[in-house]
Amino acid sequence: MAINVLIVDDSGVMRAMILKSLNMSGLPLGDTHQAANGQEGLDVLNQNWVDLVIADINMPVMNGEEMIECMKQKPETKDIPIVVISTEGSEKRLERLRQKGAAFIHKPFSPELIRDTIRNLMGLGGADDGGAD
Amino acid sequence: MTAEQIKETLYKVAGEVLEKLAFIFSFPEEEREPMDYSDAVIARVSFTGPFKGTLLMAVSKEALPEIAGNMLGLEDNSDAAAEQQYDALKELINVICGNLLPAIAGKQTVFNVEAPHIISSDEMMNSRGAGQPSSAAKLDMDDGQCDLMLYIEN
Numbered sequence: 001m002a003i004n005v006l007i008v009d010d011s012g013v014m015r016a017m018i019l020k021s022l023n024m025s026g027l028p029l030g031d032t033h034q035a036a037n038g039q040e041g042l043d044v045l046n047q048n049w050v051d052l053v054i055a056d057i058n059m060p061v062m063n064g065e066e067m068i069e070c071m072k073q074k075p076e077t078k079d080i081p082i083v084v085i086s087t088e089g090s091e092k093r094l095e096r097l098r099q100k101g102a103a104f105i106h107k108p109f110s111p112e113l114i115r116d117t118i119r120n121l122m123g124l125g126g127a128d129d130g131g132a133d
Numbered sequence: 134m135t136a137e138q139i140k141e142t143l144y145k146v147a148g149e150v151l152e153k154l155a156f157i158f159s160f161p162e163e164e165r166e167p168m169d170y171s172d173a174v175i176a177r178v179s180f181t182g183p184f185k186g187t188l189l190m191a192v193s194k195e196a197l198p199e200i201a202g203n204m205l206g207l208e209d210n211s212d213a214a215a216e217q218q219y220d221a222l223k224e225l226i227n228v229i230c231g232n233l234l235p236a237i238a239g240k241q242t243v244f245n246v247e248a249p250h251i252i253s254s255d256e257m258m259n260s261r262g263a264g265q266p267s268s269a270a271k272l273d274m275d276d277g278q279c280d281l282m283l284y285i286e287n
Contacts, residue, residue: 008250011220011223012217012220013204013205013220013224014219014224015202016204016205016206017154017204017205017206020205020206035159054200058246058248059158060248069216085244086231087227087230087231087232087234087243087256088236088241089231089232089236089240090240090241090242090244091240091241092241092243093243097238107154107228107231107232108149108150108153108154108228109153110153
């Protein structure tokens with residue numbers, strides 16, 4: 001199964017780094033989409049089939065937490081797995097995200113951590129069968 | 134946390150982020166003179182929370198293309214456009230600040246970190262005019278230097 005991914009981050013450099021990590025990961029990638037804030041992310045979700053959302057928290061226009069809230073309210077998007085990649089260090093905020101079902105990766109991250117987190121979240125298994133080692 | 138501990142934390146966090154995010158090794162050079170800020174690209178990020186303040190980060194202009202190239206995974210570092218180089222510096226200061234504050238104040242604290250901005254050396258001097266930074270770090274890299282200044286308002 002090819003995984004269609006949406007990357008939501010207001011930093012173009014960070015989106016490029018996440019995409020590079022995904023390309024190194026050995027995960028079966030399909031289409032990759034990018035958005036610079038939560039609202040753009042929701043627009044992409046409305047127009048495309050996405051299997052996995054990778055999102056930052058602190059973004060202009062609509063932050064990652066608000067985007068996740070909106071996703072959870074729509075039947076079409078409420079079950080899409082979400083990985084939050086952020087500098088967020090507050091345990092209170094992280095617990096709120098966990099309660100919404102999101103996995104969390106702290107910046108700075110390694111490509112291996114992204115790969116393993118996605119594998120665990122999506123039940124893909126195969127922890128050591130290639131990718132960025 | 135004492136002033137000395139905050140300084141040690143600033144050095145540790147900045148070094149780790151430069152290494153992990155930009156694949157750049159840096160070395161503390163506490164005794165050297167501050168950089169020539171007219172020949173640097175400077176970013177600023179402000180924050181509020183249990184305490185509020187500002188973090189400034191200056192990087193030598195000659196070092197920034199390699200940093201941005203490494204972060205973007207470019208084969209030829211000179212291909213990083215100026216806007217990408219600024220974006221790379223903003224991401225670096227954002228991650229440093231995001232890791233620094235809970236390391237100083239504890240993981241239970243909640244800070245609101247504003248979006249980082251690129252500022253001119255004049256704006257930086259105005260920020261510095263507000264007084265001495267609460268903490269500062271001077272790092273040397275292969276192709277340049279990096280100074281960080283943390284201002285905490287009481």
